[in-house]
Amino acid sequence: MKTLVWVEHDGTAVKDATLAAVTAASKLGEVHLLVAGQGVDGVAQAAAKIAGVGKVHVADDAAYAHQIAENVAPLVAQLMGDHDAFVAAATTTAKNLCPRVAALLDVMQISDILSVEGEDTFTRPIYAGNAIATVQTSDAKKVITVRGTAFEKAAAEGGSATIEAVSSTGDKGIATFVDAEIAQNARPELTSAKIIVSGGRALQNGENFHALIEPLADKLGAGVGASRAAVDAGFVPNDYQVGQTGKIVAPEVYIAVGISGAIQHLAGMKDSKTIIAINKDEDAPIFQVADIGLVGDLFKVVPELTEKL
Amino acid sequence: MKVLVPVKRVLDYNVKPRVKADGTGVDLANVKMSMNPFDEIAVEEAIRLKEGKNGGGVTEIVVVSIGEQKAQETIRTALAMGADRGILVTSDEKVEPLGVAKILAKIVEEEQPSLVILGKQAIDDDNNQTGQMLAGLLGWGQGTFASKVELAADSVTVTREVDGGLETDRFTLPAIVTTDLRLNEPRYASLPNIMKAKSKPLATKTAADYGVDVTPRIKTLKVVEPAKRSAGVKVADVDELVMKLQAMGIAK
Numbered sequence: 080m081k082t083l084v085w086v087e088h089d090g091t092a093v094k095d096a097t098l099a100a101v102t103a104a105s106k107l108g109e110v111h112l113l114v115a116g117q118g119v120d121g122v123a124q125a126a127a128k129i130a131g132v133g134k135v136h137v138a139d140d141a142a143y144a145h146q147i148a149e150n151v152a153p154l155v156a157q158l159m160g161d162h163d164a165f166v167a168a169a170t171t172t173a174k175n176l177c178p179r180v181a182a183l184l185d186v187m188q189i190s191d192i193l194s195v196e197g198e199d200t201f202t203r204p205i206y207a208g209n210a211i212a213t214v215q216t217s218d219a220k221k222v223i224t225v226r227g228t229a230f231e232k233a234a235a236e237g238g239s240a241t242i243e244a245v246s247s248t249g250d251k252g253i254a255t256f257v258d259a260e261i262a263q264n265a266r267p268e269l270t271s272a273k274i275i276v277s278g279g280r281a282l283q284n285g286e287n288f289h290a291l292i293e294p295l296a297d298k299l300g301a302g303v304g305a306s307r308a309a310v311d312a313g314f315v316p317n318d319y320q321v322g323q324t325g326k327i328v329a330p331e332v333y334i335a336v337g338i339s340g341a342i343q344h345l346a347g348m349k350d351s352k353t354i355i356a357i358n359k360d361e362d363a364p365i366f367q368v369a370d371i372g373l374v375g376d377l378f379k380v381v382p383e384l385t386e387k388l
Numbered sequence: 389m390k391v392l393v394p395v396k397r398v399l400d401y402n403v404k405p406r407v408k409a410d411g412t413g414v415d416l417a418n419v420k421m422s423m424n425p426f427d428e429i430a431v432e433e434a435i436r437l438k439e440g441k442n443g444g445g446v447t448e449i450v451v452v453s454i455g456e457q458k459a460q461e462t463i464r465t466a467l468a469m470g471a472d473r474g475i476l477v478t479s480d481e482k483v484e485p486l487g488v489a490k491i492l493a494k495i496v497e498e499e500q501p502s503l504v505i506l507g508k509q510a511i512d513d514d515n516n517q518t519g520q521m522l523a524g525l526l527g528w529g530q531g532t533f534a535s536k537v538e539l540a541a542d543s544v545t546v547t548r549e550v551d552g553g554l555e556t557d558r559f560t561l562p563a564i565v566t567t568d569l570r571l572n573e574p575r576y577a578s579l580p581n582i583m584k585a586k587s588k589p590l591a592t593k594t595a596a597d598y599g600v601d602v603t604p605r606i607k608t609l610k611v612v613e614p615a616k617r618s619a620g621v622k623v624a625d626v627d628e629l630v631m632k633l634q635a636m637g638i639a640k
Binding site: 145147148149152170171172174175176177178179180181182183185186187188189190191200204205206207208209210211212213214215216217218251252253254255256257258259260261268270271274299316317318320323324325331332342343349350353354355366367368369370371372373374375380383384387388 | 617636
């Protein structure tokens with residue numbers, strides 16, 4: 080089987096999530112990459128060094144400058160004439176692009192796979208990870224997104240793939256990039272953070288959240304998350320929310336501060352490698368999933384912890 | 389301008405999903421079902437546009453649901469919130485996102501809406517596909533994961549939640565928008581509006597009426613519970629916690 084893996088990049092570097100997609104694709108067969116963008120020579124060179132890659136297809140055109148799905152999907156669909164599976168890490172770019180590609184190919188996409196069980200069989204989470212389904216596709220061509228945290232990352236160096244230019248399929252003229260406000264936050268993004276510190280309703284207000292959670296996170300180089308209760312109470316904006324209807328995270332370490340552990344929240348973080356819970360209530364459900372629990376008043380414990388780290 | 393809002397009936401987000409003992413799926417018998425939370429946001433956004441907020445110009449909101457007969461309750465909820473009429477497409481077999489998108493494409497042909505607003509994903513199968521697939525089938529623009537929508541006469545400007553921040557794109561109408569959590573807070577339907585919704589028009593169709601083949605492409609071989617986590621240790625104080633963190637290599 081010949082796979083085509085979407086290279087996630089920011090115009091200068093290949094994003095790590097791509098390496099997990101390469102590992103997933105390599106379980107299916109030969110791995111080719113697609114770099115789409117404008118002025119992406121450097122990205123293509125870097126992509127060619129990823130271990131185990133046979134060929135890098137590069138589509139360099141103004142139409143692909145912001146990975147506008149309306150322009151990129153026809154390009155991918157065309158390249159799929161010569162490939163059997165399109166594989167991408169489940170980033171927001173890929174979540175936007177892949178189903179459009181699938182529709183153009185008349186294929187039912189398999190989203191967010193956790194494992195490759197065979198050439199047509201995969202596992203994937205449903206109900207926010209409260210159940211794991213094993214699914215088998217009957218489509219001849221496959222469109223697959225990959226949960227980045229579920230696969231080892233392929234080595235970024237050591238490969239020497241050939242680079243081949245692909246001609247543009249043009250600008251469809253229905254979507255235009257206006258601007259982007261990418262957080263220039265020193266803190267890591269929730270979905271790729273190695274450590275996350277999350278705060279809950281017990282923090283009482285936004286001031287306490289900023290004063291207690293953020294210094295602890297910064298000390299650990301962690302991302303900052305929140306429970307739905309904290310978001311609904313207006314302590315922090317919605318994009319902090321970890322949970323079934325927020326972000327699904329799986330960091331190495333998840334520190335839940337003043338979070339009781341509602342089903343909604345657990346669904347978004349229970350795949351974390353190590354869960355640490357700090358809560359006043361020793362019967363809080365969060366302790367049933369925590370590897371390390373500390374029963375105590377967060378207003379005393381958190382500043383002390385931040386200081387001692 | 390007409391807006392089409394597809395909605396899905398799913399297990400209520402407050403209910404813990406239980407995997408059936410025979411491993412065929414999640415048990416949906418005798419549990420509370422509700423409108424998919426992201427779809428509620430989609431209905432709310434359509435109503436706000438009709439109310440003249442965020443650009444306006446919307447005159448009619450049509451709600452569609454594809455599923456079992458009971459999905460008409462979900463349509464009634466949307467009508468009680470403020471949508472104008474409903475279309476129920478019944479199917480005894482589960483319809484995958486690709487099949488749903490194909491049926492919706494046929495309804496779009498008939499209804500000629502300027503905008504289709506959908507939830508970004510349903511919280512049961514977590515596919516996050518239908519809106520993008522529909523856009524692909526129609527050749528329309530897709531403003532996915534919207535946290536802000538501004539409607540003009542011939543375009544819609546959508547602020548999208550992307551990894552690490554926000555991206556704003558403009559799409560020529562007609563277009564697709566899929567909703568993210570930050571877009572709005574859905575209203576509750578008032579009792580008088582719930583009563584009024586009972587007399588709003590609701591058409592019932594089948595997938596076959598639209599000539600769409602919805603035979604599933606994906607077979608679910610089994611469904612299992614994820615590996616259970618067990619409670620770990622409790623530490624007595626901060627010092628002990630710091631020691632544990634040091635042992636794990638995340639603290640110096």
